[in-house]
Amino acid sequence: xxxxxxxPSHQVTQMGQEVILRCVPISNHLYFYWYxxxxxxxxxxxxxxxxxxxxxxxxxxxDQFSVxxxxxxxxxxxxxxxxxxxxxxxxCASTRESSYNSPLHFGNGTRLTVT
Amino acid sequence: xxxxxxxxxxxxxxxxxxxxxxxxxxVGISALHxxxxxxxxxxxxxxxxxxxKKKHGRLIATINIQEKxxxxxxxxxxxxxxxxxxxxxxxxxxxLTFGKGTHLIIQx
Numbered sequence: 001x002x003x004x005x006x007x008p009s010h011q012v013t014q015m016g017q018e019v020i021l022r023c024v025p026i027s028n029h030l031y032f033y034w035y036x037x038x039x040x041x042x043x044x045x046x047x048x049x050x051x052x053x054x055x056x057x058x059x060x061x062x063d064q065f066s067v068x069x070x071x072x073x074x075x076x077x078x079x080x081x082x083x084x085x086x087x088x089x090x091x092c093a094s095t096r097e098s099s100y101n102s103p104l105h106f107g108n109g110t111r112l113t114v115t
Numbered sequence: 116x117x118x119x120x121x122x123x124x125x126x127x128x129x130x131x132x133x134x135x136x137x138x139x140x141x142v143g144i145s146a147l148h149x150x151x152x153x154x155x156x157x158x159x160x161x162x163x164x165x166x167x168k169k170k171h172g173r174l175i176a177t178i179n180i181q182e183k184x185x186x187x188x189x190x191x192x193x194x195x196x197x198x199x200x201x202x203x204x205x206x207x208x209x210x211l212t213f214g215k216g217t218h219l220i221i222q223x
Contacts (some may be wrong), residue, residue, distance in 0.1 A: 033210070034209075037156075041215075042201075042214065042215045042216065043201065043203070043213040045210035045213075048210055057136070075116070082215065088152065089156055091158060101145075101163075101165070103148070103160040103163045104148060104211075105161075106157070106158040106159065106160070107151075108155075108212045109156050109157065110160075
């Protein structure tokens, strides 16, 4: 069965550095999402992406964050200048249709540790 | 903004028991998702519901739109069902709003 893949599985970076988290959604899916989960807390929505543009974003998704689909297969999340509080598990997900009528397919996540 | 409450927060049961996990939300929704998060962190979608009831194997999910409530049931529970079960509701521009999850442990 097709899967959403995320790389790397674990990223350690120093405060202030830029990181790029990568995701390859399922090939015939049209909607893409990033979520994060701070250790011990609930999953939070960051951003949704459709038709090469952001369709929704949460209050968390400030100017430090950006998303891109550079080549038709990869979907990336960039954090420009990481802060300690950005340490979390970041999940990518994709759906064939919008998630109000289509099940989500999650990647295994990237654990980001900012030191 | 939708508030999603799950109960119980933690549940320990014996193998074979019938399990019920509840989810309530504050604002009317288009769809509700039940997700399973394994100890390693990976998340798997179990159900997406907008009305009624769905069944997959030993798992059953129901939703009552008028009461803003959903339940996830596990019949003949097994230790491999041990995981965190998360309810998430679709809120349009807010994307998905997640509950805190129910930590389920099934003891042999």
